[in-house]
Amino acid sequence: MSDNQAYPADPVQARRLAEIMPEVQSTLSKKRAIIERWLREDSSGVFSEVERGDEFVVGALIQQNHRNWRAELENVGMALQRIEDGKYGICISCGAQIPLDRLLSLCWAVRCVECQANHDRRRRR
Numbered sequence: 797m798s799d800n801q802a803y804p805a806d807p808v809q810a811r812r813l814a815e816i817m818p819e820v821q822s823t824l825s826k827k828r829a830i831i832e833r834w835l836r837e838d839s840s841g842v843f844s845e846v847e848r849g850d851e852f853v854v855g856a857l858i859q860q861n862h863r864n865w866r867a868e869l870e871n872v873g874m875a876l877q878r879i880e881d882g883k884y885g886i887c888i889s890c891g892a893q894i895p896l897d898r899l900l901s902l903c904w905a906v907r908c909v910e911c912q913a914n915h916d917r918r919r920r921r
């Protein structure tokens with residue numbers, strides 16, 4: 797799909813997306829603020845007293861969490877950028893239309909399921 801092709805291809809999805817866009821945008825902004833706060837704060841507070849006893853385990857958990865949060869933050873930022881660019885709901889990897897169901901349950905999705913799986917596999921390697 798080329799960049800100047802009409803978006804989105806499916807008029808039903810286009811209408812539905814237009815309806816939910818204000819909500820999506822506010823959800824994304826809120827989520828971004830929350831994750832940014834998590835990353836700023838001493839996140840050891842999110843673990844229970846028992847887990848806090850083992851510094852090594854907590855350190856690993858925090859590191860893992862920060863990695864996940866940063867990845868999520870990146871997606872949230874990209875999704876907001878996609879809205880600005882008028883390309884929200886289009887997979888950034890293959891250009892396919894991301895199914896509406898996926899966007900409704902995961903509004904910061906910027907890739908279709910297949911591309912996200914490929915992306916996650918590469919990231920883990």
Ligand SMILES: [Zn+2]
Pocket residue numbers: 887888889890891892907908909910911912
């Ligand atoms: Zn894709």
